[in-house]
Amino acid sequence: MMSAFCQRCGVPVEDGCSLCPGCELRFGLLLFGMGLDVTPLHDSLDATLHPGGHSPTRIVLAVPQTPIRLDVLDLIDILDSTGSELLRRLDGVDALDATVHRPMGLRDALFRCAAHPYLASLADAGMYMDVFVRLAAKIDRVLEPPERRREIGVCELCASPLTAGESDQLVTCPVCKREQSVLAVKLHRLHALCFDTSQSASASRIAKAFTGSGIPLRSNTISHWAYRGKLAPAGKQDGMPRYLYSDVYKLVLAPNTDGGEARAMLRKALLQRIATILARRLTE
Structure with missing residues (x-):
């Protein structure tokens, strides 16, 4: 008897389903992404390829090619067997039936599993999703080693x-x-x-933190604020001034209204001056 709750997140599901629509979508996207990683995984079998990244670049060496990476070979074998097992379960094919052959590669099999209409109604869908999440983590460690994270x-x-x-x-x-x-x-x-008034860093480190969070900020801008007296240093480290994150936050997201009003007035005056010149030329 199938449970009335999602095997992954525990929310109520429809009759005959083991995954909710959200988990089914995440599972399908996970399988689709792993299918896209099949080619980079095969490329990573060559030990002369530079590890890291989903599009590795080949290193040209003067010596013969080194042996293949056995850890990557084992990972591909596990992924292939697990993907074949999931596809057989979804298609309702007996795993012991040797007469049924899969006329597709690993990537196409994962793509077919991702778009299969019975993905959410499989009795063990939650277990397979857990297995593929762990396999995806191993793939990420191969294509993007921990030192690059x-x-x-x-x-x-x-x-x-x-x-x-x-x-x-x-x-x-x-x-x-x-x-x-x-x-x-x-x-x-x-x-x-x-929002911690004790946190400080150099201008480049603060600018990197803001830019990495989706708020563009240049280190030269912070230095310019300090030069104009709008930003006071909170100390020095290795001869470089350090600034408070809270002070930079006030200038980035809560700028001085006087400066903004001055720029608006200057822009309005320039537009009026341009309009006056154009009107004079049209009347000539």
């Missing part, structure tokens, strides 16, 4: 440190398994830094 903040639910690559848009907490947006995590960290 950077800490972006902490989980809003359990405060566990989170890391992400340069091209990642979503991150899953390793403790509570909550999926969050990378940009939201960065904004949460920036919010904590800006």
Whole structure:
């Protein structure tokens, strides 16, 4: 008897379904993304390829090609067997039936599983989703090693440190398994830094934190504010001035209204001057 709740998130589901529509969509997108990673995985079998990134570049060496990476070969084998098993379950084919052959590659099989109409009604869909989530994490570690991943903040639910690559848009907490947006995590960290009056850093580090969170800011702008006296240094480290995140936040998101009004008045005066010149020329 199938449960009336989603096997992944626990919300109520329709009769005959084991996944809710949201989890079914996430599972399908996960399978589709893993299908796109099949070609980079095969390319990563060559040990002469530079590790990291979903589009690795070949290193030309003067020595013969080194052996293949056995860890990547094992991962591809596990992914292939698991994908074939899931496709057989979805199609209702007995795994012991040797007469049925799969006329497609691993990538096409994952694509077919992602778009299969019975993906949400499979009795073990939640278990397969957990398996593929773990496989996706292993694929990410192969294509983008941990040394290329950077800490972006902490989980809003359990405060566990989170890391992400340069091209990642979503991150899953390793403790509570909550999926969050990378940009939201960065904004949460920036919010904590800006509302803590003891947090300070150099101009380049502050500008990087703001820009990485989706708020463009140049280090030259911070230095210019300090030169004009609008931003006071909070100390020095290694001869470089340090500024408070809270002070920079006030200038970035809450600028001085006097300066804004002055620029608006200047812009209005220039427009009036241009209109006067044009009217004079038209009457000549």
